[in-house]
Amino acid sequence: MTEQVDVLIIGSGPSGSTYARTIGDAVPTARILMVEAGPVIPGIRGDHTQNMTDEERAAAQLLTxxxxxxxxRAQALSDIAEGLDPSLEFRHTILPGLFFLDPRPALEDGEVGLPAASMASGVGGMGIHWGISCPRPSQSERTPFIPTAELDAALDHAEQLLGVRKWDVPGTGLAEAIRAAQAEEFDGPGLTPVGFMPAAYRWEDGRLRFSGTGMILGDIEETVPGFELRAQTLAKRVIVEDGVAVGAALEDRVSGETYEVRAHHVVVCADGLRTPQVLFASGVRPPALAHYLNEHFQVSAFGALTDDFAPERFDNDPEHVGYVIVPFSDERPMQGGILPLMNSPYRLAVAGQEGAERLTVFAWYGAKDIQYCDRIEFSETETDFYGMPKMTIHYSRTEKDLQTIEQLKQNARRSADRVGGLAAEPELAAGGSSLHYHGTVRMGAVDDGTSVCDQHLKVWGVDNLYVGGNGVIPTATATNPTLTIVALAWRAANQIALQLNERVGTAATAAR
Ligand SMILES: Cc1cc2nc3c(=O)[nH]c(=O)nc-3n(C[C@H](O)[C@H](O)[C@H](O)COP(=O)(O)OP(=O)(O)OC[C@H]3O[C@@H](n4cnc5c(N)ncnc54)[C@H](O)[C@@H]3O)c2cc1C
Structure with missing residues (x-):
């Protein structure tokens, strides 16, 4: 007999997990099947790799x-860096746990590609590797057709799901000294004020714990008996009959067996690159699919704090990571991040180096000028490692983008000059290294051909088919996206839960 579930979720990262948790909380009797192409990671389900021992962490990274x-990845570095200076383009982009889409893209005229575009495949998706920064979108980054109060409520809920910790201004110690200096430089009328980066972490028994995807799932296996997370299971395509999504064709990646599962709702949360891939493979190809691809530019540099900001001069809160953020504003469509490594929770290779207590990272992200022509092309004949339609990225920069990149470099210098100095000139990171790929299944207010889904992430023209992840973000942003996509998935999942409850109610009435 063909398996039947209420909700089939494709992808086990933060987006898919938000759908599962939200629907499970609202309808604990629901049968929810979440399939994940990658393997199970040993240890606590969905735990962040930063919470693991070095050995466990390295093993987990190799699995995904x-x-x-x-x-x-060191091997990958020497491979990818052939003919390239690894200290430049790819310096910040060779991350363990990930794999490249195509680090040596064949470029057409005027294209720059996204050579560092990367993915992760394993239970928890990128959400077991991520950097936990959770800023809220500001001003024009916010989706204009979602009412303000509704988006704020969704962001509030996303902060709870992710366990986000926030720090008020003014703060204390070195963190506050850096914030105040950056505020003097960057605050102004109409600009979102400089503050501290909200982050998804907590302290437990004196140890810093990062929120992984497992935090979102909570104890769903106990509270929702009909929930199942099936790893090493690839969704080959969504089955659409008469304009309604009714299930998916799945492949067991261990045995190679393929089979079908029927579902009342199908949710595709397979990341910003692979969600449109699954839709394409399913024959769901609205004109905007995989177009409007955009990621924020990333310029970063290491620097050192001056004597005025020497950490030992301050009474520092040991629980404060001290990450200062210059948020996005329409007047300055970029986000600055100033992270002194003294108190950094990130296990960076520089820790322990001479002078490391004054080392500081200055990272600036700038919004892309969104273009229809920036897109993923899917092959009808060639396939990727997973047997899915092969992807080729077409991506170029506009005049406005070139100006943005210049301003990012200037602002990185300005932010460093206020508190110290840069060790080297700020460099633009290789395209794709943001790991935030937006626009490929973008939301729209109406179905006018420029979007793939509505504001509740339902795909236009196909009933019961939903998407999630960075690809749904329609605006030009510099803010790290995970908080936003968790908020958007929460809104969408509530719609599905309502429909499930209505169905249960209707069935009960019919049975009486
Ligand atoms: C090192 C690093 C640092 C980061 N730092 C931050 C940060 O500080 N702040 C922030 O906001 N974001 C950050 N991110 C990005 C963040 O991790 C992503 O935004 C988030 O994980 C996206 O969630 P998702 O569920 O949409 O996709 P993913 O987490 O990518 O999960 C998608 C899952 O779908 C699976 N899948 C794909 N295709 C199929 C298929 N056909 N069938 C079945 N399964 C499939 C994949 O295997 C994958 O596990 C970072 C990412 C990394 C790697």
Whole structure:
């Protein structure tokens, strides 16, 4: 007999997990099947790799690298860096746990590609590797057709799901000294004020714990008996009959067996690159699918604090990570991040180096000028490592983008000059290294051909088919997206839960 579930979720990252948790909380009797192409990671389900021992962490990272599973990224670095200076383009982009889409793209005229575009495949998706920064979108980053109060409520809820910790202004110690200096430089009328980066972490028994995807799922296995997370299971395509999504064709990646599962609702949360891939493979190809691809530019540099900001001069709160943020504003469509490494929770290779207590990262992200022509092309004949339609990225920069990149470099210098100095000139990171790929299944207010889904993430023209993830973000942003996509998935999942409850109610009435 063909398996039947209420909700089939494709992808086990933060977006898919938000759908599962939200629907499960609202309808604990629901049968929810979440399929994940990658493997199970040993240990606590969905735990962040930063919470693991060094050995466990290295093992987990090797497992989620898809075609590069088991390959040390150092090996990848020497491979990818052939003919390139690894200290420049790819310096910040060779991250363990991930694999590249195509680090040597064949570029057409005027294209720059996204050579560092990367993915992760394993239970928890990128949400077991992520950097936990959770700023809220500001001004024009916010989706204009979602009412303000509704978006704020969704962001509030997303902060709870992710366990986000926030720090009020003014703060204390070195963190406050840096914030105040940056505020003097960057605050102004109409600009979102400088503050501290909200982050998804907590302290437990004196240890810093990062929120992984498991935090979102909570104890769903106990509270929702009909929930199942099936790893090593690839969704080949969504089955659409008469304009309604009714299930998916799945492949067991261990046995190679393919089979179908029927579902009342199908949700595709397979990341910003692979969600449109699944839709394409399913024959769901609205004109905007995989177009309007955009990621924020990333310029970063290391610097050192001056004597005035020497950490030992301050009475520092040991629980404060001290990450200062210059938020996005329409007048300055970029986000600055100033992170002194003294108190950094991130396990960076520089820790322990001479002078490391004054080392500081200055990272500036700038919004892309969104273009229809920036897109993923899917092959009708060639396939990728997973047997899905092969992806080729077409991506170029506009004049406005070139100006943005210049301003990012200037602002990185300005932010460093206020508190110290840069060790080297700020560099633009290789395209794709943001890991935030937006626009490919973007939301729209109406179905006018420029969007793929509505504001509740339902795909236009196909009933019962929903999407999630960075690809749904329609605006030009510089803010890290995960908080936003969790908020958007929460809103969408509430719609599905309502429909499920209505169905249960209707069935009960019919049975009486
Ligand atoms: C090192 C790093 C640092 C980051 N730092 C931050 C940060 O500080 N702040 C922030 O906001 N964001 C950050 N991010 C990005 C963040 O992790 C992503 O925004 C988030 O994980 C996206 O969630 P998602 O569920 O949409 O996709 P993912 O987490 O990518 O999960 C998608 C899952 O779908 C699976 N999948 C794909 N195709 C299929 C298929 N056909 N069938 C079945 N399964 C499939 C994949 O295997 C994957 O596990 C960072 C990411 C990394 C890697």
């Amino acid at each position: 690298q898809g075609p590069d599973e088991g390959l040390e």
